[in-house]
Amino acid sequence: MTSYDEVNKIWKGRPADYPRPLNNYFGEELLEALSEAPDSIFEICHEDNYHMTRREARELTINVSRNLVRLQIKPNDVVGFVCRNSKYLPVLLYGCIVYGAPINPLDNSFDCEYVKHIFGQTKPKLVFCDADVYESIKANLDELHNDAQIFTLIDERDGVPFVSELLRPTGDESAFVAPKFEQPADKKPLAIICTSGSTGLPKGSTKTHANFLNFSKATTLPTPHKTLNFSPIYWTTGFISTIFAPLRLTECKIQTIQLFSPERLKELVEKHQVSFVSLSSHQLHILVESPLSDVIDFSSVKMLLSGGGPISSQLREKLRKKFPNTSLITAYATTEISVSLLAPGKVYKHTMSTGDLQANVQVKIIDDDGNKLGVGEQGEVLVKALFPFSGYYNQPIETQNALDSEGFFKTGDIGFFCEDNSLVIVERKKEIYCYNSYQVNPSEIEDVILSVEGVAEVAVVGIIDPCLEHLSTAAVVKKSGFDELTEQMIVDFVASRLPFYKHLYGGVVFMDSLPKTASGKVMKKWIREKLTKKET
Numbered sequence: 001m002t003s004y005d006e007v008n009k010i011w012k013g014r015p016a017d018y019p020r021p022l023n024n025y026f027g028e029e030l031l032e033a034l035s036e037a038p039d040s041i042f043e044i045c046h047e048d049n050y051h052m053t054r055r056e057a058r059e060l061t062i063n064v065s066r067n068l069v070r071l072q073i074k075p076n077d078v079v080g081f082v083c084r085n086s087k088y089l090p091v092l093l094y095g096c097i098v099y100g101a102p103i104n105p106l107d108n109s110f111d112c113e114y115v116k117h118i119f120g121q122t123k124p125k126l127v128f129c130d131a132d133v134y135e136s137i138k139a140n141l142d143e144l145h146n147d148a149q150i151f152t153l154i155d156e157r158d159g160v161p162f163v164s165e166l167l168r169p170t171g172d173e174s175a176f177v178a179p180k181f182e183q184p185a186d187k188k189p190l191a192i193i194c195t196s197g198s199t200g201l202p203k204g205s206t207k208t209h210a211n212f213l214n215f216s217k218a219t220t221l222p223t224p225h226k227t228l229n230f231s232p233i234y235w236t237t238g239f240i241s242t243i244f245a246p247l248r249l250t251e252c253k254i255q256t257i258q259l260f261s262p263e264r265l266k267e268l269v270e271k272h273q274v275s276f277v278s279l280s281s282h283q284l285h286i287l288v289e290s291p292l293s294d295v296i297d298f299s300s301v302k303m304l305l306s307g308g309g310p311i312s313s314q315l316r317e318k319l320r321k322k323f324p325n326t327s328l329i330t331a332y333a334t335t336e337i338s339v340s341l342l343a344p345g346k347v348y349k350h351t352m353s354t355g356d357l358q359a360n361v362q363v364k365i366i367d368d369d370g371n372k373l374g375v376g377e378q379g380e381v382l383v384k385a386l387f388p389f390s391g392y393y394n395q396p397i398e399t400q401n402a403l404d405s406e407g408f409f410k411t412g413d414i415g416f417f418c419e420d421n422s423l424v425i426v427e428r429k430k431e432i433y434c435y436n437s438y439q440v441n442p443s444e445i446e447d448v449i450l451s452v453e454g455v456a457e458v459a460v461v462g463i464i465d466p467c468l469e470h471l472s473t474a475a476v477v478k479k480s481g482f483d484e485l486t487e488q489m490i491v492d493f494v495a496s497r498l499p500f501y502k503h504l505y506g507g508v509v510f511m512d513s514l515p516k517t518a519s520g521k522v523m524k525k526w527i528r529e530k531l532t533k534k535e536t
Contacts, residue, residue, distance in 0.1 A: 040053065047256065066173060067167075093233070104192040107232055108130055131153070192204040312450065361383065367380075370404075378415070449476065
């Protein structure tokens with residue numbers, strides 16, 4: 001439940017004591033949890049139908065941790081991951097966490113510039129990668145003069161160590177005790193998670209053991225669930241769902257190396273009778289627009305969790321009609337901090353609400369001059385948690401610029417609080433622009449365009465104009481079979497439904513697809529630059 005301090009204009013999640021001493025670490029929690037219900041199935045690998053018990057997951061976690069000693073990896077050495085969601089990925093992560101080696105996950109679709117940018121900062125001593133990207137990862141590390149050991153997953157390569165070497169017992173596992181560290185849990189890095197990179201090169205956000213332990217109970221699943229999440233561990237949602245899975249005794253994780261598609265979702269949900277599915281807002285849109293959404297057997301799915309971007313009222317309504325027996329839970333978070341969760345079954349006054357603040361989270365809304373705003377007033381969302389943002393890895397200036405004088409993290413998102421103290425996110429601050437001194441929120445225009453029959457995807461950006469500041473311009477992807485849809489039809493449709501300053505004065509450009517980051521976010525900066533060059 002969220003409360004509001006009217007005097008200081010700060011919203012607060014429910015107070016809760018941190019339940020552990022600061023010399024307890026996430027790895028201890030993992031091993032303790034995996035020792036419970038040891039014969040229950042922890043993971044099912046879709047590709048080979050392999051069933052892993054909680055006992056086996058615990059044993060493999062310890063094996064990995066002990067083998068890191070053999071590799072002469074030290075507890076604070078960074079371990080890079082550039083891989084898909086394969087069978088043994090979770091236990092590799094757990095082994096590193098138990099051992100105290102911070103994890104730095106990258107997407108295996110990253111180009112050389114991104115890989116060198118991140119690994120140049122984090123300087124991993126060990127890298128796990130899929131065999132099909134080994135050559136490029138090795139070349140990138142060589143260019144950085146980094147002689148990190150590399151192990152491949154999924155497939156073997158001649159002369160390259162394979163992950164199975166780290167899963168073997170070392171002979172002293174029976175006496176294994178999770179180690180303690182010099183740094184307390186609120187200072188000890190557990191992971192370095194990349195920001196989305198939607199507006200430039202990504203940054204590495206440092207997350208401590210305490211950051212994760214503080215929210216570990218917020219994702220409890222009360223009854224037996226089979227869960228499915230296509231997100232790679234490079235995505236915050238994919239990483240969190242993987243490392244929290246052992247803590248939920250009733251969870252069986254469905255693991256697949258395949259990327260999301262409506263066809264793949266239908267196959268996995270129906271075969272494994274999945275009850276909890278996590279999809280990004282972009283994936284939800286693809287799902288409801290697919291003909292398969294009308295024939296998929298979704299009867300086993302009780303909950304849909306979504307994050308990574310706002311969910312429009314049109315999309316929510318389509319989901320409600322197509323899957324009436326499935327509850328939608330929306331989460332709002334940045335890579336740097338988890339903020340709020342929309343509770344299933346609870347009715348909020350605003351259809352776009354992101355729900356109640358997480359325990360111990362504080363939020364304030366400020367205007368461009370730094371003044372605090374009250375209920376219903378729109379401004380930038382600033383957040384502080386029990387364990388504040390730990391900073392960007394090896395980027396002290398970027399870290400300092402990300403915080404205000406009170407230690408609140410500047411999210412860069414525009415939002416407001418409703419009278420019921422629920423948070424509504426409107427748009428990224430960088431995406432809002434002005435037309436002839438009128439402020440324009442492009443997401444409002446996008447919602448209208450998405451209701452046009454034949455529109456599959458849309459991104460609206462402001463193109464700079466010397467007289468009128470910015471001209472709203474829409475990049476649109478058509479659905480198959482709608483060749484008759486014209487630019488003018490969309491321009492006229494928007495003009496008939498929105499005030500003049502939100503009209504598409506920059507026109508409409510049809511594209512085969514919208515460029516996206518590895519985490520699925522539309523790269524509006526790229527679109528804006530492309531359309532600007534077209535104008536000139």
